[in-house]
Amino acid sequence: MSDHDTTRALAVHGLDVWASGPRGDVAIATGIELDVRPGEAIAIVGESGSGKSLSTRAVLDLLPEGVRATGSLRYGESDLSALAPRARRRLRGRELALVMQDPFTMLNPVERVGAQVVEALRDERGRRLSRAARRAEAVRRLAEVGIADPAVADRYPFELSGGMRQRVAIAAAIAEGPRVLVADEPTTALDVTTQRQILELLGELRRAHEMALVLITHDLSVAFSVCDRVYVMYAGALLETAPSRELRDRPRHPYTHGLLLAEPPADRRVERLAGIPGNVPSPGTRPDGCPFAPRCAWAAPACREGTLPPLRETAPGHSTRCLRIDEIATELGHGGDRPAVTADAASRASRATLVTVEGVRKRFAGRRGHGGTTALDGVDLSVREGESVGLVGESGSGKTTLARIVVGLEEATDGRAEVGGVALVGRTTRADREALRDTVQMAFQDPYSSLNPARTVGATLREAVRLAGGERADEERAVGELLERVGLPAQYAQRRPSALSGGERQRAAIARALARRPRLLVCDEVVSALDVSVQAQILNLLRDLQRELDLALLFITHDLAVVRQVTDRVYVLRRGVVVETGATASVLDAPAHAYTRELIASIPGGRSLEGSTRA
Amino acid sequence: MSVPDAKAAVVARDGRRRRSRSRGRARRTGMPVSVALCAVVLAAVILCAIAPGLLAPQDPALIDPAGGLQTASGAHLLGTDALGRDVLSRVVAGARSALVGPLILTSATVVVSTFLALVAGYLGGWFDAVVSRVADTVYALPALIVTIVIVGVFGGGWWLAIGVLVVFNTPTALRILRAAVIERRDLPYVEAARTIGASRWSIMVRHLLPNLEPMVVTCFFLGFTYGMVELSALSFLGLGVPPGSPDWGRMLSENRVQVAQNPWAAVAPGIAIVATVLSANILGGWIYERLERRKRER
Numbered sequence: 001m002s003d004h005d006t007t008r009a010l011a012v013h014g015l016d017v018w019a020s021g022p023r024g025d026v027a028i029a030t031g032i033e034l035d036v037r038p039g040e041a042i043a044i045v046g047e048s049g050s051g052k053s054l055s056t057r058a059v060l061d062l063l064p065e066g067v068r069a070t071g072s073l074r075y076g077e078s079d080l081s082a083l084a085p086r087a088r089r090r091l092r093g094r095e096l097a098l099v100m101q102d103p104f105t106m107l108n109p110v111e112r113v114g115a116q117v118v119e120a121l122r123d124e125r126g127r128r129l130s131r132a133a134r135r136a137e138a139v140r141r142l143a144e145v146g147i148a149d150p151a152v153a154d155r156y157p158f159e160l161s162g163g164m165r166q167r168v169a170i171a172a173a174i175a176e177g178p179r180v181l182v183a184d185e186p187t188t189a190l191d192v193t194t195q196r197q198i199l200e201l202l203g204e205l206r207r208a209h210e211m212a213l214v215l216i217t218h219d220l221s222v223a224f225s226v227c228d229r230v231y232v233m234y235a236g237a238l239l240e241t242a243p244s245r246e247l248r249d250r251p252r253h254p255y256t257h258g259l260l261l262a263e264p265p266a267d268r269r270v271e272r273l274a275g276i277p278g279n280v281p282s283p284g285t286r287p288d289g290c291p292f293a294p295r296c297a298w299a300a301p302a303c304r305e306g307t308l309p310p311l312r313e314t315a316p317g318h319s320t321r322c323l324r325i326d327e328i329a330t331e332l333g334h335g336g337d338r339p340a341v342t343a344d345a346a347s348r349a350s351r352a353t354l355v356t357v358e359g360v361r362k363r364f365a366g367r368r369g370h371g372g373t374t375a376l377d378g379v380d381l382s383v384r385e386g387e388s389v390g391l392v393g394e395s396g397s398g399k400t401t402l403a404r405i406v407v408g409l410e411e412a413t414d415g416r417a418e419v420g421g422v423a424l425v426g427r428t429t430r431a432d433r434e435a436l437r438d439t440v441q442m443a444f445q446d447p448y449s450s451l452n453p454a455r456t457v458g459a460t461l462r463e464a465v466r467l468a469g470g471e472r473a474d475e476e477r478a479v480g481e482l483l484e485r486v487g488l489p490a491q492y493a494q495r496r497p498s499a500l501s502g503g504e505r506q507r508a509a510i511a512r513a514l515a516r517r518p519r520l521l522v523c524d525e526v527v528s529a530l531d532v533s534v535q536a537q538i539l540n541l542l543r544d545l546q547r548e549l550d551l552a553l554l555f556i557t558h559d560l561a562v563v564r565q566v567t568d569r570v571y572v573l574r575r576g577v578v579v580e581t582g583a584t585a586s587v588l589d590a591p592a593h594a595y596t597r598e599l600i601a602s603i604p605g606g607r608s609l610e611g612s613t614r615a
Numbered sequence: 616m617s618v619p620d621a622k623a624a625v626v627a628r629d630g631r632r633r634r635s636r637s638r639g640r641a642r643r644t645g646m647p648v649s650v651a652l653c654a655v656v657l658a659a660v661i662l663c664a665i666a667p668g669l670l671a672p673q674d675p676a677l678i679d680p681a682g683g684l685q686t687a688s689g690a691h692l693l694g695t696d697a698l699g700r701d702v703l704s705r706v707v708a709g710a711r712s713a714l715v716g717p718l719i720l721t722s723a724t725v726v727v728s729t730f731l732a733l734v735a736g737y738l739g740g741w742f743d744a745v746v747s748r749v750a751d752t753v754y755a756l757p758a759l760i761v762t763i764v765i766v767g768v769f770g771g772g773w774w775l776a777i778g779v780l781v782v783f784n785t786p787t788a789l790r791i792l793r794a795a796v797i798e799r800r801d802l803p804y805v806e807a808a809r810t811i812g813a814s815r816w817s818i819m820v821r822h823l824l825p826n827l828e829p830m831v832v833t834c835f836f837l838g839f840t841y842g843m844v845e846l847s848a849l850s851f852l853g854l855g856v857p858p859g860s861p862d863w864g865r866m867l868s869e870n871r872v873q874v875a876q877n878p879w880a881a882v883a884p885g886i887a888i889v890a891t892v893l894s895a896n897i898l899g900g901w902i903y904e905r906l907e908r909r910k911r912e913r
Contacts, residue, residue: 452825
């Protein structure tokens, strides 16, 4: 058996992860098989609730309290189950190291970063290094992760940008020369341009140190851009594994097929995004048989019975759990060449202007008059009736501040902002505010905190209907209509937000925003917290709403592919200034500003842009 | 990995699963034994307060000049005090004043501090500044000493004592609740309520208040235990409850001089105070944790 093969940096066999909850034990993941050769990069791809994070925590022997794992784990020559806890602890850092999603919580805020990088280092006799040696080592190791300035070693984590922090975290993780580096969503909290740099750095370090890389991500294109092989996880099970290119071109599981299709293409606008219907089942409510069967277009009765289907090899290095793969193989992997459609922006060019923003500046004062930041520095923006306008930029570009000014949650320091005929700078009357709310409403980024957890969806919507001036007798009907409009069943009115999935919550939040029948809906990163398969559903919903209700959209996002799908015109913001604006297609295909070009070049994989790099 | 190994792993997994299932059940059906014990103590005290006649073996006010200062016996389980009154009956009867005072005190404190916390925390500005500075000032005063002075000067009314203690206990709860309001006031669901046009009052009452529930409950239990100790201390000093009425603090002070003759007369009310305070405290902590967990799960 290949399990005895010592050429594995990491081998996981039959790993099960359990969590004990108030209602007994719940399986988080079952039957996980992984093997990683030295110097190889693999990706574990899955949506939220797939169990990918806890499975890798189990591999690292870092499970939180109340979660247990069984199965066989081997790091190089050592078998984890044969080791005492003390020896296991020593393995971490030397054999295995971890880089986490949020570099800020991973670093100690009260310790200088140089000290953290070399914290675990000892000399040959197991003693701590001298002060000078530590400092020199820290500077050298920071240089290795691309921080050339030796002064950074003396800074604290909060003085560094997100990308710099992630570099420091990586330097600290590889300090002891581990054989396997596990990176759990290392770029999710970063901007696209920084993401690309960090991914490149991980690739370089892996080659330079002959280190195996295990990348955990929700983003298939990130996985393809860095890793040799990809494991696809869904609802606690590994559904498919294959070399990256093979998986991309010839998926052999309907779920992978769906994921590939759900990713919005950045190079063209498609008629309809292919989301996967339904939601990821949560642990404890997973179906019998194939966990994906309830959402699968090809599911047969046999798929819904018995236990988890076995992992079967269909080609060398390519395995799938799909029972029907032999029958449906030819149908998978197609549909990616959906025809491009052009946005019908021209028809809206003559319509009345809804939002006029001219020379708007916004300054946030620091404490007691010190410091302070300029979020917006003279921004012009306009939105016409029924038009969909994108606002693109990285964190700190001021895009959310601009959106909040348009909605009236924030007041501009300077300039002119007019929405639906209401001037928003200076004094506003009660009637002005009422008029504003009838014109513009907002949908927020985080669907988990944008609904009041203590109230049912129905109560939240009834309040919105009442405030819109609806008759009390008519409330129930109006709530039902709103739910139907966003594609939620009427009985969801009785549920609390906790009983809804992320996508459903976002639908409910959009329904609330629609209660006042606004003419403009401001969407602040509404899909960035959602899984890819759900993201497509919400984007389709927004496009439908725009068309059916003649609703204008102000769509704020960092994701250029999303902008391409939803908007007619786009503004590119950078540090509070609009650097480029124009029709979405022409800005993305022929960017005029260097910053826009950089953003486009940073889209991971580049696959989705193969056809459009002519600019 | 060899085949026998795999089998062993499976067995181990099953064994472990079963064990923790039973543990899970124990957790679901109820509270830890210590908390259950506290609930029983509190229930007993509440029963004594509602129906003292049911449990007290004698009339707690019945004076027997000849039978003073008896030690524990079959007739008087905890002996008698200097006036020959049955100590057990008086401890049972004392439960009412022990509970009612802190209950009124804490209810008033929690209502006042929740209201102030919502308005000050959500609106901020000058109102918040005034409320917070006044709260800090009151917090800095020695509550019990000032209460003793005020109650002493104005002639020892029980209601006056309660009123003064409400003022002194409010800052503690106010600070906790105000911080909780500030933590939530910029959350998206509050901003969403603002954008759909909800009034400030409706945001405070409908959106913020329901989410403060675990904090309010904690403040209630904390305030209750604190208030009970304060009121007992006042009656120990002869302020508050009128002389002669069965009250744990007063019994403690009246009977402490004869502690050599019948120690139970002074020790029993002391134990009653400690047991009640401790039980309320532990039970309150447990309820808070449950509410928080439920909040997190939903």
